Amino acid sequence: MLKFRNTTALLIVLAAGTAAAETPVAPSDVAPAAGQPLGLGRPALPEEIAAWNLDVSPDGTGLPDGSGDVMTGEEIYLEQCAACHGDFAEGLDNWPALSGGEGTLDREDPEKTIGSYWPYLSTVWDYVHRSMPFGNAQILTPDDTYAITAYLLYSNGLVEDDFVLSNENFTEVQMPNADGFIEDDRAEIEYSAFSAEPCMENCKDNVEITMHASVLDVTPGGEGTEGGAEDAPADASLD
Numbered sequence: 001m002l003k004f005r006n007t008t009a010l011l012i013v014l015a016a017g018t019a020a021a022e023t024p025v026a027p028s029d030v031a032p033a034a035g036q037p038l039g040l041g042r043p044a045l046p047e048e049i050a051a052w053n054l055d056v057s058p059d060g061t062g063l064p065d066g067s068g069d070v071m072t073g074e075e076i077y078l079e080q081c082a083a084c085h086g087d088f089a090e091g092l093d094n095w096p097a098l099s100g101g102e103g104t105l106d107r108e109d110p111e112k113t114i115g116s117y118w119p120y121l122s123t124v125w126d127y128v129h130r131s132m133p134f135g136n137a138q139i140l141t142p143d144d145t146y147a148i149t150a151y152l153l154y155s156n157g158l159v160e161d162d163f164v165l166s167n168e169n170f171t172e173v174q175m176p177n178a179d180g181f182i183e184d185d186r187a188e189i190e191y192s193a194f195s196a197e198p199c200m201e202n203c204k205d206n207v208e209i210t211m212h213a214s215v216l217d218v219t220p221g222g223e224g225t226e227g228g229a230e231d232a233p234a235d236a237s238l239d
């Protein structure tokens, strides 16, 4: 504690020393008003924006020119991906499966994979190109990514082994669960229901007690309560 106090004192002395050495600044220059620029940072370079701005949309917007076939994809996949996702994209240990799971979405424990769940192929291309192989992301060229995406379609039984995927036929591929999603209409449907002005007084003409919690048996029985306690067997014990 003593040490901490000394350090603080030293810092205050240093700060005072610096301030004294420079031209004093008006408080308004030190703390900019809300909404004013802070004078930090610099505009991002075009290359920096390009490194992030990789997204590919379901309609194919953002896809670079290129192509790749299933067999080439299998080679790259075995080298770069299989160690975690399994040779046939079936998943390994706790690494995610990228194939299988058809017909499991209505089960209690659905198996969500590219084939069973993902609605758009653009998400596969985008995700793989952007973030895989895990820990070594963005080493794949566009052609590598087309080839791997073709292989992932093949391993999900969605194309034959001679299939070639390119930016030209990309949007022709329909994913099995494309219709399994609905538009998010909460802004219209739910929000209005929950954001109506609540009634805070004189909300009911007539207020009367219709039932007691103890009779409904929602109150746990115990000493000093009525209802639930009476129903419990008097000699209840653990043995």
Ligand code: HEC
Pocket (backbone or CB within 6 Å): 077, 080, 081, 082, 083, 084, 085, 095, 096, 097, 098, 112, 113, 114, 124, 127, 128, 132, 133, 134, 135, 148
């Ligand atoms: C070192 C292990 C590892 C390697 C190698 C790897 N991945 Fe992954 N992959 C992961 C992990 C971990 C996740 C889950 C990441 C998360 O949820 O944030 C994942 C997620 C994915 C997903 C999304 C799965 C889903 O249903 O959410 C895809 C697709 C994928 N990887 C493809 C690939 C491809 C293609 C390669 C080869 C280019 C590859 N991965 C290499 C570990 C790996």
